[in-house]
Amino acid sequence: MAIKILNYPSWYPVDWHNNTFNYCLLYAYQVIGIFFMAFAIILLETFAVYLMIMMSVHTDILAMRLKRLGVHATEIDDKIIETDHRNYLNLIECFQMHSTSSSPCFMNPANEIVNFVFYLSYFMTLSTEIFLPCYFGTEQLLKNAQLTTAIYSSNWIGRPIYYQKMIPIFMEYTKDPRYLIAGKLFNLSLSNFLLVGKAI
Numbered sequence: 001m002a003i004k005i006l007n008y009p010s011w012y013p014v015d016w017h018n019n020t021f022n023y024c025l026l027y028a029y030q031v032i033g034i035f036f037m038a039f040a041i042i043l044l045e046t047f048a049v050y051l052m053i054m055m056s057v058h059t060d061i062l063a064m065r066l067k068r069l070g071v072h073a074t075e076i077d078d079k080i081i082e083t084d085h086r087n088y089l090n091l092i093e094c095f096q097m098h099s100t101s102s103s104p105c106f107m108n109p110a111n112e113i114v115n116f117v118f119y120l121s122y123f124m125t126l127s128t129e130i131f132l133p134c135y136f137g138t139e140q141l142l143k144n145a146q147l148t149t150a151i152y153s154s155n156w157i158g159r160p161i162y163y164q165k166m167i168p169i170f171m172e173y174t175k176d177p178r179y180l181i182a183g184k185l186f187n188l189s190l191s192n193f194l195l196v197g198k199a200i
């Protein structure tokens with residue numbers, strides 16, 4: 001009689017060693033469970049990247065709207081700046097609440113090819129997990145730098161004096177680099193990704 005072994009050792013409150021139906025049921029449960037778990041992990045890991053892409057797109061839209069300010073001068077232009085900027089800051093806070101930081105842990109692979117492939121795939125997974133937020137963090141930093149040019153490119157000359165006085169203040173505010181911070185420890189940027197890569 002063949003020995004029945006489950007893919008993932010665990011305890012279940014049924015006798016699956018002597019009952020073929022229970023064994024098949026638990027085996028199917030583990031296979032379906034591991035696919036579900038893998039899918040859930042992929043979704044959770046890509047959620048922070050999705051938020052960063054959305055923040056990048058929002059910054060592009062903000063820059064386009066700032067360039068168009070004053071072209072068709074209306075009383076709403078002043079409120080557009082405040083509303084867009086408030087939405088942008090809310091989006092950054094939302095990302096920082098949902099982002100997670102991961103620390104790579106790489107061990108020297110054994111001589112066996114199976115262990116080598118496992119550790120190589122593990123290393124590639126963690127590298128990708130760290131690279132994507134760092135890449136989009138750098139992209140977000142570059143897009144933030146374009147906001148100063150965008151507000152200056154607007155038709156601010158023909159606007160009221162109070163509006164013209166507000167433009168330099170807004171431009172000075174947008175000059176400060178807006179880094180995305182992971183776990184309040186380090187900036188999400190490609191330079192930090194290279195530092196992590198050198199440490200590994």
